[in-house]
């Protein structure tokens with residue numbers, strides 16, 4: 001039986017300046033190595049949920065456990081280390097370092113985490129091969145890999161961000177609308193890579209998207225408005 005990689009228990013969270021909580025979740029468990037598609041209308045709290053899972057936001061109440069440990073007990077620097085060691089993130093805005101090459105952006109987690117570096121390859125040459133392999137699998141090769149990240153199209157940047165999230169086989173991969181700038185063919189190839197790489201590495205994947213066509217490819221579909229007990233906010 002697989003154990004929970006992620007567990008939320010009686011979690012409540014709101015943003016400063018907001019009169020009400022955005023999230024109120026009694027319990028949510030994701031087993032190691034499984035994939036979850038998180039859906040719900042704009043503003044229902046999907047990105048907020050990812051921020052809690054990543055330890056970027058601290059829950060106002062309750063526990064958010066990763067690998068059996070609550071984020072709440074950790075210092076800011078311990079949170080940063082833990083995130084670098086165990087989590088790959090594809091943000092909505094990609095967060096690539098614009099002045100670094102595509103290849104160096106993908107290798108960045110290996111610079112931030114000795115664990116990720118060790119898993120990616122025993123030495124710099126092997127790590128570079130692992131990064132190039134991931135880039136190749138997202139369709140980025142040749143001159144593109146040495147180009148500055150800010151000289152790429154939005155869709156290309158999205159694919160670099162995915163390769164960066166996957167390098168060094170993190171236990172948890174969080175993806176927030178990672179296919180929004182991709183056409184249908186690229187989207188399907190991207191999903192094949194993401195799901196294939198997570199399956200190979202045994203990573204748990206939490207994937208937020210408005211694209212309902214992708215849902216059948218996941219082990220679990222989390223309908224956030226159903227799970228969330230906080231009153232839903234009106235979205236204009």
Ligand SMILES: Nc1ncnc2c1ncn2[C@@H]1O[C@H](COP(=O)(O)OP(=O)(O)OP(=O)(O)O)[C@@H](O)[C@H]1O
Pocket residue numbers: 015016018022040041042043044045046047048049233
């Ligand atoms: N940094 C922030 N500061 C204050 N409020 C925020 C912040 N981020 C999100 N919120 C508020 O929290 C609520 C949930 O936002 P969130 O981004 O989690 O929703 P979402 O479901 O991911 O939306 P979308 O599908 O549009 O990306 C919204 O009311 C939003 O205005």
